[in-house]
Amino acid sequence: MYREDAADDRCHLKVPDLSLSTLSADYQLKKNSVDIWLCHLPDWLDNQANFLSQLSDEEKLRSQRFKFDIHRNRFITSHGFLRVLLARYLNVEPEDIDYKKGKQGKPYISGINSADLQFNLSHTQDVAILAVTKHTEVGIDIEFNDRKTDWEGICRRFFNTSEQEALFSLAKEQQANAFFDLWTRKEAYMKVLGMGLSLSPLDFTLSVFPEKPELIRHHSTRFSPLEHVDFCPVKLPNSLSSYCATLALASKINQCRIFSFI
Numbered sequence: 001m002y003r004e005d006a007a008d009d010r011c012h013l014k015v016p017d018l019s020l021s022t023l024s025a026d027y028q029l030k031k032n033s034v035d036i037w038l039c040h041l042p043d044w045l046d047n048q049a050n051f052l053s054q055l056s057d058e059e060k061l062r063s064q065r066f067k068f069d070i071h072r073n074r075f076i077t078s079h080g081f082l083r084v085l086l087a088r089y090l091n092v093e094p095e096d097i098d099y100k101k102g103k104q105g106k107p108y109i110s111g112i113n114s115a116d117l118q119f120n121l122s123h124t125q126d127v128a129i130l131a132v133t134k135h136t137e138v139g140i141d142i143e144f145n146d147r148k149t150d151w152e153g154i155c156r157r158f159f160n161t162s163e164q165e166a167l168f169s170l171a172k173e174q175q176a177n178a179f180f181d182l183w184t185r186k187e188a189y190m191k192v193l194g195m196g197l198s199l200s201p202l203d204f205t206l207s208v209f210p211e212k213p214e215l216i217r218h219h220s221t222r223f224s225p226l227e228h229v230d231f232c233p234v235k236l237p238n239s240l241s242s243y244c245a246t247l248a249l250a251s252k253i254n255q256c257r258i259f260s261f262i
């Protein structure tokens, strides 16, 4: 199976069983190290009221805009989870964290207590993933490998010719997995740059499985590339075998610890 074979040695699954009240991780981040946190959102439904009370007014407003409870609950839990964890790194209360947004919407922590902490959040279906690091930009993306997706159509529309060629030259049974993997690589790159939707997935070319994730070319003339981007495939727990995730960092990744609530 692809992710087992290609999993990067720098990414380790560290703590398989955690609860918020007994979180005992070491919240010290070394240079060029990343912590990744995984959360199965429905497991935290009992904590909703508490999470909601810790959100900012803006987050509360956003949560009210969801039409369906399931989406509202996912939003509240992932943002509550984010606040609780970031608060541990910063040694503050979750409700005291103050976010600002970059020009294209990338959230970051502001204020003198930010300690140069950087983070990025991704959620899909019932799962949220958070990457935390220091002094360097980070992007992370997780996707559910939904076989109902018209992945071939999306591939032709959003991936460059060389990416399509690499993907469609794979054995038929590998192509769908490679598609979702490339999707997470693409989004992680867009997120480390902080560009959101203003950068097209056609504006840059990435390597495709079985190659390790890397930037082949940044074509955009509108937005400058970063001086350095390092990618890491995230080794997910077996229970998430239908998901894939990629991390991107604006400097060399030496170590990546994964803490799982799943």
Ligand SMILES: CC(C)(COP(=O)(O)OP(=O)(O)OC[C@H]1O[C@@H](n2cnc3c(N)ncnc32)[C@H](O)[C@@H]1OP(=O)(O)O)[C@@H](O)C(=O)NCCC(=O)NCCS
Binding pocket: 104, 105, 106, 107, 120, 121, 122, 123, 124, 139, 140, 141, 142, 158, 183, 186, 187, 190, 191, 192, 193, 194, 195, 196, 197, 198, 201
């Ligand atoms: C932010 C973006 C890059 C990813 O969104 P997404 O995949 O729907 O959602 P994810 O769950 O992975 O990430 C969302 C989180 O990223 C963060 N985020 C928002 N804007 C961001 C930005 N400009 N850069 C980095 N992170 C950002 C936020 O924490 C957000 O969480 P929230 O919405 O709960 O506040 C968005 O611009 C997007 O939808 N891009 C689509 C790109 C595309 O066309 N892909 C096609 C195949 S490559």
